[in-house]
Amino acid sequence: MTKKNLHLFLLAIVCSFQLMAQETAVYTSDLVDYQRALTLYNNQQYLAAQSLFNQIKRTAKTDVLQSDCAFYIANCAVRLNQQNADQLMEDFVADYPTSTKRNTAYVDVADYYFVNQKYAYAKKWYDKVDESGLASAEKERYNFNNGYVAFVTKDYKTAKTYLNRVENSQKYGSQAKYYIGYMAYESDDYDKANQYFDQVGDDEKYKEKLSYYQADLHFKLGKFEEAIALAKEQLPNSDTNEVSQLHKIIGESYFNLQKYAEAIPFLTQYQGTNGKWNNTDYYQLGYAYYKQKDYEKAIKEFNKIIGGNNSVAQNAYYHLGESYVNVDKKQEALNAFKNASEMDYDLKIQEDAWLNYAKISYEIGNAYQSVPQVLATYLDTYPDTAYQEEIETLLIDSYITSKNYKEALNLLEGKKSYENKVAYQKVTFYRGIELYNENKFQEAEALFDKSLKEPQDATYTARATFWKAETDFNLTNYEDALLGFKQFEQQTAAANTPEQKNLEYNIAYTYFKQKNYTQAIQYFNSFIAKKKDDTIRLNDAYLRLADSYFVSSQYNDAIQAYNKAMKLGKIETDYAFFQKALSAGYAGNDATKISELEDFINQYPTSKLRDDAMYALGNSYVKAGNTNKAMQTYDRLNNEYKNSLFVPKTLLRQGLVHYNASENNPALSKFKKVAADFPNTAEANQAVATARLIYIDIGRVDEYASWVQTLDYIEVTNADLDNTSYEAAEKKYLDNDTDNAIKQFNSYLNEFPNGLHALQSHFYLAQLYFKKDLKETATPHFKYVTQASQSEFTEEALLRLAQIYTESKNWQDAIPVLTTLETVASFPQNAVFAQSNLMKANYELENYSQAVAYAEKVLLQNSLDNKIKSDAHVIIARSAIQTEDEAKAKLAYAEVELTAIGETAAEALFYNAYFKNKEGSYAASNTAIQRLAKDYSGYKYYSAKGLVLMAKNYYALEDAFQATYILESVIKNFATFEDIVAEAQTELSKIKEEQAKTNSSIVPED
Helix, strand or coil: CCHHHHHHHHHHHHHHHHHHHHHHHHHHHHHHHHHHHHHHHHCCCHHHHHHHHHHHHHHCCCHHHHHHHHHHHHHHHHHCCCCCHHHHHHHHHHHCCCCCCHHHHHHHHHHHHHHCCCHHHHHHHHCCCCHHHCCHHHHHHHHHHHHHHHHHCCCHHHHHHHHHHCCCCCCCHHHHHHHHHHHHHHCCCHHHHHHHHHHHCCCHHHHHHHHHHHHHHHHHCCCHHHHHHHHHHHHHHCCHHHHHHHHHHHHHHHHHCCCHHHHHHHHCCCCCECCEECHHHHHHHHHHHHHCCCHHHHHHHHCCCCCCCCHHHHHHHHHHHHHHHHCCCHHHHHHHHHHHHCCCCCHHHHHHHHHHHHHHHHHHCCCCCCHHHHHHHHHHHCCCCCCHHHHHHHHHHHHHHCCCHHHHHHHHCCCCCHHHHHHHHHHHHHHHHHHHHCCCHHHHHHHHHHHHCCCCCHHHHHHHHHHHHHHHHHCCCHHHHHHHHHHHHHCHHHHHCHHHHHHHHHHHHHHHHCCCHHHHHHHHHHHHHHCCCCHHHHHHHHHHHHHHHHHCCCHHHHHHHHHHHHHHCCCCHHHHHHHHHHHHHHCCCHHHHHHHHHHHHHHCCCCCCHHHHHHHHHHHHHHCCCHHHHHHHHHHHHHHCCCCCCHHHHHHHHHHHHHHCCCHHHHHHHHHHHHHHCCCCHHHHHHHHHHHHHHHHHCCHHHHHHHHHCCCCCCHHHHHHHHHHHHHHHHHHHCCCHHHHHHHHHHHHHHCCCCCCHHHHHHHHHHHHHHCCCHHHHHHHHHHHHHCCCCCCHHHHHHHHHHHHHHCCCHHHHHHHHHHHHHHCCCHHHHHHHHHHHHHHHHHCCCHHHHHHHHHHHHCCCCCCHHHHHHHHHHHHHHHHHCCCHHHHHHHHHHHHHHCCHHHHHHHHHHHHHHHHHCCCHHHHHHHHHHHHHHCCCCHHHHHHHHHHHHHHHHHCCCHHHHHHHHHHHHHHCCCCHHHHHHHHHHHHHHHHHHCCCECCCCCCC
16 A cells, blocks of 8 residues: 555545534434433423424434324423314324334324323323333223223213223222222212212212212112111202202102102202203102192192193192192182093093082083083993992983083983983073074974973973963964963963963963964963063053053053053153054044143154154044144155155145045146056056046046056056955965965966055065075065165065074175165064164174174163173174274273173173283182083083183183193194184293293204
């Protein structure tokens, strides 16, 4: 080797050593920095450590150093909660798969998250750990931590797996047993829970908490005395929520030991779950009060159980019913027992509830079902009941006391026992009375006939006989009516009936209608001699007695009777005065007649008979030879009463006065006016006949012929045939041969549509059809009469036509007919009929101001049937409701209630309750509704409305159970009344929404 080469070799060696020295220095420096970073990490200066580890990693010459730096960089990121921490750790695992710190990394990160209570993060990393790579101590910590993480996240199955591995660990054993016990407690495995809790019971760390759980465990295991002792011991050391739960444990334990007095103070301290009780909580406190006979407080708790449908609810509702009975609130008890009877969790309670429901229904009535139906259903449901005889007795009586005769009749039809026959006789009688009061006479008569076919009780046989006769009277079957009244008179039981007191009056009236005035006089006198208290009926009897004397030409007796009627002065004083004047004339005292008629015209300016009086006065002046005064009186009548029935008569009379005075032209003028303005009337026919005589006298027969040809109702050549045909039909009519009369009148009208007797024929034909209840067929004939010139038939035809229209609720057509009837009516009762139906028609057509005006006009009448008076007040009340004038409605309904019967009475009672509710008198409102349920349950619409109102009352009285149960029953039982069901549903939803705020068992309505 040359020197040069040796030098180069030595130089290379030196350089190599220098390089090695440099690398060693760098490595040594990295290790120093690494140790410094590790120190920073161990001192929890994670940001500085992370920064230094990053610098070292960039210059590190070995994979091991780089791997370790990456591990600590990721660990620092975890501890600094950096967003990329998980990714850094994932990258470390991916980049250095052989690193010895891989498993440590998983454990370390998981433990960090565990310590910081981020259990979901911890679980993620624990799941990555390789258990086989863990040391024994690490494995215990891993198992406990993993088990605890699963426990906290409610993964009890996983938690038990890991915690069971360390339950005998010296370090973790107590904690593991506590959590294993708690999970058994939560899973209702109380024996296992108790076993584990007992093992850690002496550990101070768990002792306080275990006292609560062990108290609850003993309670759930039925060890109530131990539960009470443990819970009381724990009370002073517990937080607010646990105190509430401990009070519940103690209270419910006392409850289960039947120590109700001791239970109450603890049960009342319970705050509920999340501030809410449930139905069981309310039941236990309510039952404890019930057992202490503190019924008011029991009710207050029981009635918070809303919509319950389980054994607890059934028990609660049954004892709620008993509590109500003990404080004499039977309506409330009825609802509670009904609810309990509809559940079958406890069949004995169900049967007892049914029995109580049935008995209370009988006592106070039932708005949901008829009382007979309730009792009958109970017997059908429990045929072997020990109470069978008692309930059967109540059932029979209930058919009458329920007053729901229509439904009772449906229940009784086909039942054949003796007791049912007795009830059937009475129910058919009372149902007949209801139909009679509704003017449904033919239906009523059918019911009276049914009652008479079951003559079980002599009193009701007598009464049915009377009312059948009364019905025949109203159907104008006077012969049958008289026979019925006579049969009633002969029955022994009749003497003790309310119908007996007016029997002679009814018989007298029947004879009067038959025109048997001799017998009518006898019976009216007999009635008058005995009757002193009923002044209106007595007044009417004097009038009809006087009329009987009058038509029998016993004028002085008639005058005396009319005077007595006027002295009473209750009804038709104008009629009595007028008739008395006519009687004086017929008795030969013409001067007295004239004087009294003059007085009448002055004293009764609004009388319907004033035009009659003027006509009679004019005739009296003619008779007295004072034709000037007669003509003046006739003119006055024609001017003041242009639509009077007497206008054609006065014109005819004036024509005759002129004719008798040989004043032919004025006479012809009057006769022609009658013939033109009042065609087809008797007056027109007489006017034509008299005019004919004048034309013959003055020799102007051609003029007469021309004039007569303009009158289409005069068929001179057929007059004899016309009269003959009509008289044949009239004879059948007078003989009461209805079918042949109808045939003959139709034959006459077909042959002589404009005949001399067309008006009479149409009228009689209409009357015959009306009598046979062929009202549609009668209508065109009545219309013919009403559209013809006014005649003696006009008023009756208007009345009948109005009846047809009002019965069929054809209000539009009824109004003009009724308005005309009111104007032309000479009989006060017809005027009242017109006014009362005008008020109804206008109400139905929503003309409320007109309806009220007519109602007030009706009420001005001196004497009114109670039903008409009630109807008038009802129209005023209903109109006031429609126009939102509730003050006026309240006054009107109060008047209605005094006299109303049937559905109108039900309506009045409902509004009585309604106004009391508006005033805040909720209990009083419910009392009125209870009367409605007892006396008028057959009128379902008002029963349903009353129940909704009752529910509102109960809720205002803080009785949520009654309110909700009633509303649910309305929704279930009254589906046909959609408006009421909708209102009930709205109220129920509001109440449930409110109650759900404090009762967790209630599910609010959607």
